[in-house]
Amino acid sequence: MxxxxxxxxxxxxxxxxxxxxxxxxxxxxxxxEPEPWAxxxxxxxxxxxxxxxxxxxxxxxxxxxxxxxxxxxxxxxxxxxxxxxxxxxxxxxxxxxxxxxxxxxxxxxxxxxxxxxxxxxxxxxxxxxxxxxxxxxxxxxxxxxxxxxxxxxxxxxxxxxxxxxxxxxxxxxxxxxxxxxxxxAQVAGAGSAERGHKMMNFIEDRNRNRLLWEDVESRMYVCWNSLQLEKLEHVERKAGELPICFKEFED
Incomplete structure (x- = not known):
């Protein structure tokens, strides 16, 4: 469970x-059966x-x-x-x-x-x-x-x-x-929501506690999508890397 x-x-x-x-x-x-001491x-x-x-x-x-x-x-x-x-x-x-x-x-x-x-x-x-x-x-x-x-x-x-x-x-x-x-399609836990709360606490901390809710929402949007974009770029780079043909170096 x-x-x-x-x-x-x-x-x-x-x-x-x-x-x-x-x-x-x-x-x-x-x-x-209880233990003798109990x-x-x-x-x-x-x-x-x-x-x-x-x-x-x-x-x-x-x-x-x-x-x-x-x-x-x-x-x-x-x-x-x-x-x-x-x-x-x-x-x-x-x-x-x-x-x-x-x-x-x-x-x-x-x-x-x-x-x-x-x-x-x-x-x-x-x-x-x-x-x-x-x-x-x-x-x-x-x-x-x-x-x-x-x-x-x-x-x-x-x-x-x-x-x-x-x-x-x-x-x-x-x-x-x-x-x-x-x-x-519902998950049983609150892990996804907790990750969002963690990022929100990172964005709006003691030094930035005057941010409006609209600003916090915009920054969270940028953070989440930046992570997804980095993953996508990593996949594209991997897909674009061609295997080395060692026959070219035999001569």
């Missing part, structure tokens, strides 16, 4: 599964229950609907019965609502025009239709129907990321593809 959390790879969809594995491993632990000093059953409670607290604290939705739509776990877990299905429902939101209702006391009312009703109908289509497509995915019935699809899924899987095979289930790619 630490490797997943520290990685820049899209791994948020795998966090819930590994958290569940840790929980089941803790529950399966048996009370060990006999009577520790209640191992209470200690184990406390560890499980701490793990559950951390789960609840770090759990997001992205993890639940990604776990449900990750092809690695397609044969797992996630529909039996109420927490996972609730995450999916909430993610559907965020991906296909209804229009914002009118303010109390306002007098919308007929066109505004019509646009609001059409927006609500479109949101419901998209959510319903995504749910139907989810059934096709879990039951392995349509494009998901091909053996090559699941063989490919073993060698590509979940986001790449939906990029390749989600064109026939557009509504579900959008949800899946948003959920499965």
């Amino acid at each position: 630490l490797r997943l959390a520290d990685s820049d790879r899209p791994s948020a969809s795998k966090m819930q599964y590994h958290k569940f594995e840790v929980q089941e491993t803790l529950k399966a632990l048996k009370t060990p 006999a009577g000093e520790y209640d191992w059953d209470d200690m184990l229950q406390e560890i499980i409670a701490i793990h559950r607290y951390r789960w609840d604290y770090g759990y997001t609907i992205v993890q639940g939705t990604g776990y449900l739509l990750d092809p690695e776990f397609v044969d797992v019965d996630q529909h039996l877990d109420a927490e996972t299905m609730e995450s999916l429902t909430r993610f559907f609502a965020k991906t296909y939101p209804k229009p914002k209702p009118f303010e109390p006391g306002s007098t919308p025009t007929e066109l505004e009312k019509q646009a609001y009703e059409e927006g609500c109908r479109a949101a419901v239709a998209n959510r319903s289509a995504a749910e139907i497509q989810l059934l096709e995915y879990k039951m392995k129907r349509g494009v998901f019935s091909r053996e090559t699809v699941w063989e490919t899924a073993k060698h590509v990321s979940a986001a790449d899987f939906w990029f390749l095979y989600g064109s026939g289930v557009k509504e579900l593809q959008l949800v899946a790619m948003r959920a499965c």
